[in-house]
Amino acid sequence: SQQGEEDPQALSIQEGENATMNCSYKTSINNLQWYRQNSGRGLVHLILIRSNEREKHSGRLRVTLDTSKKSSSLLITASRAADTASYFCATGPTSGTYKYIFGTGTRLKVLA
């Protein structure tokens, strides 16, 4: 079963604006990963943040993790039309059957 919930489900912004997506989860985790998926293609790995980290950066991406609130956020700064995609979070729970549990995704549309 999916334990990650992403918010918002859909987001539409203008090119150059920042986009923020949130992910909430239910159980203890070792790490949380963010992925991008373009129009029904494979998932592209963006960033992994471990449970003992609070913030991580990669280019225009900034990820935060708050384990006390069981939530993470992905910020894309200065968005581009090419950022249009669905974004998924995947948690790595500390126990249980599933090695990774995916959220429902946020559909981001960046308007040129």
Add this chain to the structure above:
Amino acid sequence: KAGVTQTPRYLIKTRGQQVTLSCSPISGHRSVSWYQQTPGQGLQFLFEYFSETQRNKGNFPGRFSGRQFSNSRSEMNVSTLELGDSALYLCASSLDVGRNTEAFFGQGTRLTVV
């Protein structure tokens, strides 16, 4: 370093047939996981293989099976196809079965059952 390779990219099959999908992980990666993605259910875990052994299995019927070879390449098989099996099947490669490793995905196989 080559990424995860899934073949074929697209498949059209008839109800009742069977299908085999292939996944070659990143060189050096020994864990392969399979996921089914549909618009209604999102990404659902099928199974994970490591060292030719199935380590975990999701909540799918026995018609879904898989295997892993000594070179870490993996195949999944779906028998007696149903219309509801139409989906994007994604394979993920990771270094090992540890719970703190990154997973890298292939481009997927789009299966359409008619």
